[in-house]
Amino acid sequence: xxxxxxxxxxxxxxxxxxxxxxxxxxxxxxxxxxxxxxxxxxxxxxxxxxxxxxxxxxxxxxxxxxxxxxxxxxxxxxxxxxxxxxxxxxxxxxxxxxxxxxxxxxxxxxxxxxxxxxxxxxxxxxxxxxxxxxxxxxxxxxxxxxxxxxxxxxxxxxxxxxxxxxxxxxxxxxxxxxxxxxxxxxxxxxxxxxxxxxxxxxxxxxxxxxxxxxxxxxxxxxxxxxxxxxxxxxxxxxxxxxxxxxxxxxxxxxxxxxxxxxxxxxxxxxxxxxxxxxxxxxxxxxxxxxxxxxxxxxxxxxxxxxxxxxxxxxxxxxxxxxxxxxxxxxxxxxxxxxxxxxxxxxxxxxxxxxxxxxxxxxxxxxxxxxxxxxxxxxxxxxxxxxxxxxxxxxxxxxxxxxxxxxxxxxxxxxxxxxxxxxxxxxxxxxxxxxxxxxxxxxxxxxxxxxxxxxxxxxxxxxxxxxxxxxxxxxxxxxxxxxxxxxxxxxxxxxxxxxxxxxxxxxxxxxxxxxxxxxxxxxxxxxxxxx
Amino acid sequence: xxxxxxxxxxxxxxxxxxxxxxxxxxxxxxxxxxxxxxxxxxxxxxxxxxxxxxxxxxxxxxxxxxxxxxxxxxxxxxxxxxxxxxxxxxxxxxxxxxxxxxxxxxxxxxxxxxxxxxxxxxxxxxxxxxxxxxxxxxxxxxxxxxxxxxxxxxxxxxxxxxxxxxxxxxxxxxxxxxxxxxxxxxxxxxxxxxxxxxxxxxxxxxxxxxxxxxxxxxxxxxxxxxxxxxxxxxxxxxxxxxxxxxxxxxxxxxxxxxxxxxxxxxxxxxxxxxxxxxxxxxxxxxxxxxxxxxxxxxxxx
Numbered sequence: 001x002x003x004x005x006x007x008x009x010x011x012x013x014x015x016x017x018x019x020x021x022x023x024x025x026x027x028x029x030x031x032x033x034x035x036x037x038x039x040x041x042x043x044x045x046x047x048x049x050x051x052x053x054x055x056x057x058x059x060x061x062x063x064x065x066x067x068x069x070x071x072x073x074x075x076x077x078x079x080x081x082x083x084x085x086x087x088x089x090x091x092x093x094x095x096x097x098x099x100x101x102x103x104x105x106x107x108x109x110x111x112x113x114x115x116x117x118x119x120x121x122x123x124x125x126x127x128x129x130x131x132x133x134x135x136x137x138x139x140x141x142x143x144x145x146x147x148x149x150x151x152x153x154x155x156x157x158x159x160x161x162x163x164x165x166x167x168x169x170x171x172x173x174x175x176x177x178x179x180x181x182x183x184x185x186x187x188x189x190x191x192x193x194x195x196x197x198x199x200x201x202x203x204x205x206x207x208x209x210x211x212x213x214x215x216x217x218x219x220x221x222x223x224x225x226x227x228x229x230x231x232x233x234x235x236x237x238x239x240x241x242x243x244x245x246x247x248x249x250x251x252x253x254x255x256x257x258x259x260x261x262x263x264x265x266x267x268x269x270x271x272x273x274x275x276x277x278x279x280x281x282x283x284x285x286x287x288x289x290x291x292x293x294x295x296x297x298x299x300x301x302x303x304x305x306x307x308x309x310x311x312x313x314x315x316x317x318x319x320x321x322x323x324x325x326x327x328x329x330x331x332x333x334x335x336x337x338x339x340x341x342x343x344x345x346x347x348x349x350x351x352x353x354x355x356x357x358x359x360x361x362x363x364x365x366x367x368x369x370x371x372x373x374x375x376x377x378x379x380x381x382x383x384x385x386x387x388x389x390x391x392x393x394x395x396x397x398x399x400x401x402x403x404x405x406x407x408x409x410x411x412x413x414x415x416x417x418x419x420x421x422x423x424x425x426x427x428x429x430x431x432x433x434x435x436x437x438x439x440x441x442x443x444x445x446x447x448x449x450x451x452x453x454x455x456x457x458x459x460x461x462x463x464x465x466x467x468x469x470x471x472x473x474x475x476x477x478x479x480x481x482x483x484x485x486x487x488x489x490x491x492x493x494x495x496x497x498x499x500x501x502x503x504x505x506x507x508x509x510x511x512x513x514x515x516x517x518x519x520x521x522x523x524x525x526x527x528x529x530x
Numbered sequence: 531x532x533x534x535x536x537x538x539x540x541x542x543x544x545x546x547x548x549x550x551x552x553x554x555x556x557x558x559x560x561x562x563x564x565x566x567x568x569x570x571x572x573x574x575x576x577x578x579x580x581x582x583x584x585x586x587x588x589x590x591x592x593x594x595x596x597x598x599x600x601x602x603x604x605x606x607x608x609x610x611x612x613x614x615x616x617x618x619x620x621x622x623x624x625x626x627x628x629x630x631x632x633x634x635x636x637x638x639x640x641x642x643x644x645x646x647x648x649x650x651x652x653x654x655x656x657x658x659x660x661x662x663x664x665x666x667x668x669x670x671x672x673x674x675x676x677x678x679x680x681x682x683x684x685x686x687x688x689x690x691x692x693x694x695x696x697x698x699x700x701x702x703x704x705x706x707x708x709x710x711x712x713x714x715x716x717x718x719x720x721x722x723x724x725x726x727x728x729x730x731x732x733x734x735x736x737x738x739x740x741x742x743x744x745x746x747x748x749x750x751x752x753x754x755x756x757x758x759x760x761x762x763x764x765x766x767x768x769x770x771x772x773x774x775x776x777x778x779x780x781x782x783x784x785x786x787x788x789x790x791x792x793x794x795x796x797x798x799x800x801x802x803x804x805x806x807x808x809x810x811x812x813x814x815x816x817x818x819x820x821x822x823x824x825x826x827x828x829x830x831x
């Protein structure tokens with residue numbers, strides 16, 4: 001308590017000098033989160049789980065409305081030229097950064113150009129901004145961006161955390177630019193004032209804030225005057241902290257605790273955007289170079305039963321590589337595969353895996369039907385290790401497949417991938433526009449193409465879909481892509497759609513999920529209540 | 531003294547070098563770690579190699595690493611994009627608080643229990659011994675969870691997280707200190723009981739000294755030598771235990787930094803933590819030597 005007192009005193013003093021802050025009541029909230037940010041600089045952002053922190057402190061040029069469509073935020077309006085190469089943005093003229101400098105066209109230009117500084121963010125420069133040519137200041141409130149080639153994902157980039165606008169002054173003066181921190185400031189509804197690694201991050205309200213996106217629950221400053229996020233990586237501890245009233249909100253509720261939490265607390269969940277959690281089959285060598293074996297693996301697993309036992313009915317089954325929350329999801333794929341044991345065995349017999357060894361596994365030419373999955377321990381979450389064990393038991397029992405699950409350190413996992421010593425690659429991606437994820441996973445030269453599968457048609461379709469902003473056309477193309485990889489070629493085994501959960505004291509209102517990503521929203525609309 | 535300093539430096543050099551070599555031999559290379567789960571293309575790789583100077587020969591990288599260490603420069607964290615020195619500086623304080631509090635808790639519990647039960651009836655000794663055994667054999671993670679459920683979630687006496695204020699220190703210090711109290715208590719009681727059977731104890735009793743005064747003034751000093759020898763183990767347990775305790779209680783500190791760094795193979799941070807632990811060991815073993823002499827004047831210099 002002793003340390004909190006001076007902060008309160010300071011806040012009171014600040015309220016006295018700024019009348020606008022007095023209109024909103026003082027309210028504080030403590031929120032326990034699972035994941036610590038590895039950086040506070042939005043331009044270096046890499047963790048979907050900390051999206052909620054980014055948008056407390058920073059605002060992007062565009063936002064996504066409740067239906068997922070783009071809407072104005074710091075940019076009042078935008079125009080795209082007919083050839084898709086020139087974007088003209090009209091900016092709000094009443095926005096100031098937390099350091100008092102004004103947000104204008106020059107700031108937008110400086111933010112975009114910052115990505116091109118060598119060694120700053122090579123990945124974004126090479127992928128999201130691959131098409132970026134230049135940004136020009138037309139007037140203080142008008143900025144014109146020119147692309148080298150049309151890019152259907154450019155607006156998505158401008159609504160992502162990467163587009164969180166940073167004060168150009170602090171981009172120059174920040175002590176630790178890549179890490180960010182107190183001296184790297186934005187225009188967001190909250191101002192960062194304390195970060196203790198391993199413990200907590202603390203914000204106070206930005207009293208001048210009046211530029212919330214139209215779909216926000218209210219306008220003007222945030223309801224909360226003080227906001228603390230505690231880092232509690234242990235799920236049982238987060239739940240205990242909530243039920244004992246030490247925190248008001250938690251995210252990441254384990255499936256085993258959901259029913260307990262629901263009794264006395266408000267609980268909500270949302271499907272993430274991006275790709276489903278899927279097993280990708282390595283088609284470059286046996287046994288998954290044979291499509292019949294790929295299909296047999298999918299038929300050998302009763303996904304519903306596995307999900308019910310591992311996630312106690314809280315998981316949503318996936319039917320496509322594209323997550324169910326995406327506008328490009330193809331529902332016609334539902335119930336087209338999985339759970340047919342007889343078919344699995346017939347397919348394997350047909351593929352020549354007819355004999356069995358003493359352990360009951362299928363054998364062909366003296367080799368056991370073994371498939372290996374290698375995952376890196378830091379990225380295993382959501383009980384995916386338990387899920388893999390359940391699938392392992394099923395495929396052994398129903399079809400005689402030897403599924404080996406290895407969870408290793410990052411270096412070993414990377415080595416297995418580089419040396420092609422794996423048959424199954426487990427992955428889900430949380431990109432707000434699933435096209436960005438598909439561009440990495442599916443094309444022959446995709447940066448994380450672990451299926452080593454190559455289909456010129458898929459390559460062509462993905463390029464077409466990326467070059468257009470016509471959503472109807474993109475949906476049509478992505479439907480073709482999904483049918484090709486899920487049904488026709490069976491290179492992927494979609495399992496479940498990742499989701500996020502929020503649980504809170506019943507007095508807390510205004511919590512919700514970001515319509516773009518399906519992850520918890522920032523705290524702008526949150527009210528602590530009484 | 532100069533000889534001691536020389537040995538200390540040699541230990542530090544060995545720690546720095548062996549951790550460097552170990553990480554070099556581990557599977558996967560540094561570029562893979564820097565890319566992590568991210569996007570992986572040849573041009574991104576080339577940019578990263580240039581940025582971190584990974585294209586130089588390994589010997590040059592090793593020597594430049596030693597050279598920078600000599601200047602107190604621990605390098606930059608691959609993961610956290612900050613200077614390692616800066617990261618450690620902010621994290622040493624909370625860990626120091628936690629380990630000191632845990633050590634104090636462990637030692638005082640051990641001394642109290644040993645003094646209260648040494649040479650007493652079978653029941654008392656048996657109970658104390660059983661409790662000690664439990665505290666040693668139950669994993670610290672479980673001790674922590676049980677302490678939290680009872681004293682924080684149910685009674686609400688102590689907050690679950692944070693390094694703010696002494697209240698938040700109680701449960702983590704207990705969780706970390708209990709296993710130490712368990713081992714130390716048994717060793718101390720054993721030592722006390724052996725000392726009480728020595729001829730000098732009989733003499734002292736014959737001079738009319740009360741049992742309590744005998745234990746506190748004479749026997750304790752004898753019992754301390756085996757206990758102090760355990761201090762090396764004790765330091766290791768404390769430093770290792772912080773990894774679990776800090777994550778569980780949501781406390782800042784070196785333990786959780788080390789954990790993050792090891793799983794992410796953040797070499798500069800791992801090596802800095804190894805070096806820091808080596809420094810602590812060297813310092814503690816030096817202090818121990820001095821302590822032996824104070825406790826038992828027969829051990830001469």
